Amino acid sequence: MADPPHVSESAAESRPGVIDRAFSVLGAFDERHRALPLTTIARRAGLPVNTALRIIRSLIDVGALERRDDGLYVVGLRLFEIATLAPRGHGLRRTAMPFLESLHDVTKQHVLLTVREDNEAVLVERLSARDAGQVSYRIGGRLPLDRTGAGMVLLAYAPNDIQEAIIARASEPTGGSGPRGAAPGHELRRHLAAIRRDGGGPSNQHSFDGMESFAAPVWGFGQEIVAAVSVVVPVVNRSLSSLESAVRITARAISAALSVRSR
Amino acid sequence: MADPPHVSESAAESRPGVIDRAFSVLGAFDERHRALPLTTIARRAGLPVNTALRIIRSLIDVGALERRDDGLYVVGLRLFEIATLAPRGHGLRRTAMPFLESLHDVTKQHVLLTVREDNEAVLVERLSARDAGQVSYRIGGRLPLDRTGAGMVLLAYAPNDIQEAIIARASEPTGGSGPRGAAPGHELRRHLAAIRRDGGGPSNQHSFDGMESFAAPVWGFGQEIVAAVSVVVPVVNRSLSSLESAVRITARAISAALSVRSR
Numbered sequence: 001m002a003d004p005p006h007v008s009e010s011a012a013e014s015r016p017g018v019i020d021r022a023f024s025v026l027g028a029f030d031e032r033h034r035a036l037p038l039t040t041i042a043r044r045a046g047l048p049v050n051t052a053l054r055i056i057r058s059l060i061d062v063g064a065l066e067r068r069d070d071g072l073y074v075v076g077l078r079l080f081e082i083a084t085l086a087p088r089g090h091g092l093r094r095t096a097m098p099f100l101e102s103l104h105d106v107t108k109q110h111v112l113l114t115v116r117e118d119n120e121a122v123l124v125e126r127l128s129a130r131d132a133g134q135v136s137y138r139i140g141g142r143l144p145l146d147r148t149g150a151g152m153v154l155l156a157y158a159p160n161d162i163q164e165a166i167i168a169r170a171s172e173p174t175g176g177s178g179p180r181g182a183a184p185g186h187e188l189r190r191h192l193a194a195i196r197r198d199g200g201g202p203s204n205q206h207s208f209d210g211m212e213s214f215a216a217p218v219w220g221f222g223q224e225i226v227a228a229v230s231v232v233v234p235v236v237n238r239s240l241s242s243l244e245s246a247v248r249i250t251a252r253a254i255s256a257a258l259s260v261r262s263r
Numbered sequence: 264m265a266d267p268p269h270v271s272e273s274a275a276e277s278r279p280g281v282i283d284r285a286f287s288v289l290g291a292f293d294e295r296h297r298a299l300p301l302t303t304i305a306r307r308a309g310l311p312v313n314t315a316l317r318i319i320r321s322l323i324d325v326g327a328l329e330r331r332d333d334g335l336y337v338v339g340l341r342l343f344e345i346a347t348l349a350p351r352g353h354g355l356r357r358t359a360m361p362f363l364e365s366l367h368d369v370t371k372q373h374v375l376l377t378v379r380e381d382n383e384a385v386l387v388e389r390l391s392a393r394d395a396g397q398v399s400y401r402i403g404g405r406l407p408l409d410r411t412g413a414g415m416v417l418l419a420y421a422p423n424d425i426q427e428a429i430i431a432r433a434s435e436p437t438g439g440s441g442p443r444g445a446a447p448g449h450e451l452r453r454h455l456a457a458i459r460r461d462g463g464g465p466s467n468q469h470s471f472d473g474m475e476s477f478a479a480p481v482w483g484f485g486q487e488i489v490a491a492v493s494v495v496v497p498v499v500n501r502s503l504s505s506l507e508s509a510v511r512i513t514a515r516a517i518s519a520a521l522s523v524r525s526r
Binding site for chain 2: 018019020022023026027029030031034035055058059061062063064066069074075076077078079080081082083084085086087088089090091094115117122124138139140141142222
């Protein structure tokens with residue numbers, strides 16, 4: 001359908017809708033929804049099927065989506081290419097990787113690199129150890145800030161409003177954000193202060209899945225926190241304290257490498 | 264500016280422009296342009312500054328771009344999150360990683376995993392060896408199909424029209440697509456036939472930068488090529504032939520793992 005001639009470009013583009021909707025379509029995909037039919041995309045994006053189809057076609061044209069032979073849609077390689085330029089994703093990963101590999105080689109444990117996005121942590125890199133227990137987090141996936149070592153470090157240095165919102169949530173009589181081991185508000189506050197005092201720390205005592213972790217902050221050029229490095233080990237190993245120094249040194253080495261790269 | 268009331272949603276959305284332009288803005292970023300001011304984005308995207316600014320704001324709202332403290336724009340973490348779901352990017356990487364790591368451990372050489380996108384190869388994963396010479400390709404970056412071992416394998420099994428276009432380009436009197444070691448058309452055709460016959464092969468003899476490589480194809484469930492695995496070694500090493508079996512076995516193991524995952 002052609003545009004009515006009286007619609008100016010600037011009028012159409014000032015509409016917030018199209019880009020928003022395009023990202024609603026892209027947001028329909030997640031770990032358990034990697035290949036979707038049109039109707040599911042429309043439903044998950046909250047869009048009429050016809051609208052979803054038009055947007056999907058535009059996204060296919062630019063390579064952000066791909067249509068498989070079986071008719072299902074998947075996230076496209078073009079998005080992967082652009083996303084590798086995200087400084088807080090692959091950019092950070094590239095600088096950090098040699099140091100993470102050293103930590104992984106020395107400890108033989110799971111090594112994670114995470115950044116904060118709003119009130120959650122996003123896993124940027126994970127080096128896994130085969131015999132070191134199960135860690136279910138995947139690269140690009142999200143972790144709670146208040147129940148992982150990495151998340152706690154990111155939270156400890158997060159803006160005040162984010163800290164207070166999560167502390168308030170943890171203080172609710174329902175027991176906080178979830179059934180699995182969220183610390184009460186006052187305990188959380190005390191724990192965050194300890195992390196700031198020590199420049200890093202273990203996951204809080206309510207660890208779940210039989211794993212515990214130690215995390216340390218990675219600092220950017222302007223002394224703002226950019227990421228957390230952590231090792232995750234089975235609780236039964238009782239080896240966490242012996243790994244603390246290695247994690248701290250790794251985090252400092254990455255911080256130094258970032259400050260060299262950024263100028 | 265509000266929309267004129269007579270513009271229906273479907274009319275506005277049938278315009279191909281907005282999503283196209285959004286990806287022109289995202290496409291303004293590349294390896295050497297990771298943090299850009301507004302005016303540079305507008306120029307590289309071929310858009311008026313006002314239009315670029317409106318699109319940038321929408322992209323910031325959805326997390327696809329971020330604005331740094333110094334006012335420059337960078338690719339956002341949200342794009343990284345969505346892109347990790349691309350089957351031909353991180354999905355493939357995740358399945359292939361244990362096998363790539365084994366190949367890397369055993370050979371101590373650079374190991375690459377690449378996929379074809381139109382008439383180029385995209386690097387999905389690279390495991391680097393510290394003392395194994397310089398490889399400048401980066402994850403998410405592009406490689407020529409006709410001048411790398413991985414590219415040649417991807418080209419050998421590419422649709423006919425893509426093969427013929429690249430062979431025709433290589434046969435041009437200008438010497439092909441670039442100054443650095445492109446093979447003439449007839450030589451390229453012979454080389455591609457040899458790769459299909461042998462199920463993999465070395466980079467063509469016009470290797471540049473003092474490096475050579477051996478690559479083998481990774482097959483998908485439907486016996487279509489999905490990727491190439493390669494090792495890259497300095498020419499002076501003269502060790503390439505001893506690595507061929509290892510590369511072939513790795514490619515087969517990944518193919519088998521992919522066919523298990525896909526059902």
